[in-house]
Amino acid sequence: MKSPPAPPSWAAQAPEAEMRASVEKVRSATRAHSKFFEESLPLIASENLLSPYAKEMLISDLHSRYAEGLPGERYYEGNRWVDEIEVECLALARRLFRCNFADVRPISGTVANLAILKAMAETGSTVGSCRLADGAHISSASFGAFGLRGVKPVYYAFDTNRMQLDVDATKRILLQERPKLCLFGLSLFLFPFPLRELSETLKEIGALGWYDGAHVLGLIAGGQFQDPLHEGCTVLSASTHKTLPGPQHGIILGETSDPELTRKLQSACFPGVTSNHHLNAMAALSIALAEHLAFGEAYARQTVANARALGQALNDRGFDVLCADQGFTRSHTIAVRVEKEGGGEECSRRLVDAGIVTNKNMLPGDKSSKHPQGLRLGTPELTRLGMQEREMDRVAEILHQLLHQGKGVEAVRAEVRALKKDFTTLKFCFGAGEPAYRYYDLVGH
Numbered sequence: 001m002k003s004p005p006a007p008p009s010w011a012a013q014a015p016e017a018e019m020r021a022s023v024e025k026v027r028s029a030t031r032a033h034s035k036f037f038e039e040s041l042p043l044i045a046s047e048n049l050l051s052p053y054a055k056e057m058l059i060s061d062l063h064s065r066y067a068e069g070l071p072g073e074r075y076y077e078g079n080r081w082v083d084e085i086e087v088e089c090l091a092l093a094r095r096l097f098r099c100n101f102a103d104v105r106p107i108s109g110t111v112a113n114l115a116i117l118k119a120m121a122e123t124g125s126t127v128g129s130c131r132l133a134d135g136a137h138i139s140s141a142s143f144g145a146f147g148l149r150g151v152k153p154v155y156y157a158f159d160t161n162r163m164q165l166d167v168d169a170t171k172r173i174l175l176q177e178r179p180k181l182c183l184f185g186l187s188l189f190l191f192p193f194p195l196r197e198l199s200e201t202l203k204e205i206g207a208l209g210w211y212d213g214a215h216v217l218g219l220i221a222g223g224q225f226q227d228p229l230h231e232g233c234t235v236l237s238a239s240t241h242k243t244l245p246g247p248q249h250g251i252i253l254g255e256t257s258d259p260e261l262t263r264k265l266q267s268a269c270f271p272g273v274t275s276n277h278h279l280n281a282m283a284a285l286s287i288a289l290a291e292h293l294a295f296g297e298a299y300a301r302q303t304v305a306n307a308r309a310l311g312q313a314l315n316d317r318g319f320d321v322l323c324a325d326q327g328f329t330r331s332h333t334i335a336v337r338v339e340k341e342g343g344g345e346e347c348s349r350r351l352v353d354a355g356i357v358t359n360k361n362m363l364p365g366d367k368s369s370k371h372p373q374g375l376r377l378g379t380p381e382l383t384r385l386g387m388q389e390r391e392m393d394r395v396a397e398i399l400h401q402l403l404h405q406g407k408g409v410e411a412v413r414a415e416v417r418a419l420k421k422d423f424t425t426l427k428f429c430f431g432a433g434e435p436a437y438r439y440y441d442l443v444g445h
């Protein structure tokens with residue numbers, strides 16, 4: 001018998017011991033990551049923490065399965081309990097947002113936006129939007145979802161002093177350009193959009209309103225922000241892990257009596273922009289929606305109160321927090337112009353060295369996204385851990401000591417650790433009191 005041929009030299013092969021070392025490198029980096037966040041002050045406006053029950057769903061067997069289609073109309077077998085979960089998830093979503101349409105298959109906020117563009121816009125058409133420089137999400141860019149769908153933006157007029165739309169000027173633009181779809185959404189989302197004021201104009205030009213509520217989804221659901229589906233918008237798209245403390249996933253919600261629009265949205269989700277949706281994330285989302293129905297109002301209220309308190313405390317210490325005359329924000333986010341402190345890039349780097357996690361952010365007037373003058377700070381995560389207004393004052397003092405008073409990084413890091421050590425367990429969920437940053441070591445050898 002001839003022996004089998006030797007594998008070709010390019011075949012992927014490596015000694016087990018070497019690959020075992022790679023596995024341990026990744027595991028240990030993940031543990032270090034968790035420990036860093038446990039001992040830090042995360043202030044990224046778009047991040048949050050999952051509840052223990054939601055986390056449990058992410059590592060369940062659901063992760064390994066396919067379920068294309070809709071409940072009861074699948075292309076795979078083995079979906080009996082997946083259907084049960086999806087039906088529950090859809091019912092919870094409709095109940096939380098008091099609307100008659102939900103689709104929980106988009107796997108991210110951007111994918112949800114692509115689905116809406118596929119269902120509701122024609123290639124070559126125009127879609128109303130804010131500019132990136134005014135805080136819009138990259139979905140509205142020619143290099144983002146708008147470009148992929150081949151639609152052109154019609155930019156609204158934005159009042160950069162008030163960080164919200166200039167209603168009269170926007171009405172004039174809409175009457176002239178007449179886009180058939182109008183997107184309202186921001187990644188630097190400080191104030192509600194004047195939807196009611198614009199709704200007559202949308203009707204007059206025959207446009208449908210589309211709200212990208214990724215940042216403020218948990219605030220909308222908790223009754224602490226505007227309610228776009230009841231203020232004139234037909235659809236709402238979002239990611240589900242910002243102020244709504246769910247998994248990294250997407251959602252589309254709607255209030256419509258048009259069966260053709262419903263069909264188009266569903267077919268845009270599948271087979272349009274996803275094949276399989278991520279079933280483990282959908283189950284985690286179901287838990288987050290149920291927990292938000294039970295605890296979301298109090299959570300959302302405290303999140304906004306904390307953002308306003310942080311804005312005031314920083315302002316009192318000489319920081320240039322935007323929109324002081326309007327109470328800084330009505331959301332979870334504040335924006336700080338840190339030009340005199342060295343700019344957004346320099347400040348965010350110094351802060352993270354001391355264990356304060358933020359992101360540099362373009363502010364109106366900035367030309368470069370790499371070297372902007374802004375810092376964006378958000379309160380969803382610290383609120384989830386039980387921090388309140390008095391802790392926001394301590395956070396502001398820590399930033400002041402580092403960025404204004406020249407206190408050393410190590411000394412500030414120690415202050416951060418001291419503040420954080422009493423705030424490392426989850427609140428506003430079932431299983432409250434569980435460690436928020438736990439590493440689940442399932443293998444152990």
Ligand code: DSN
Binds near residue numbers: 109137187
């Ligand atoms: N990039 C996210 C944010 O931080 O706002 C939005 O997708």
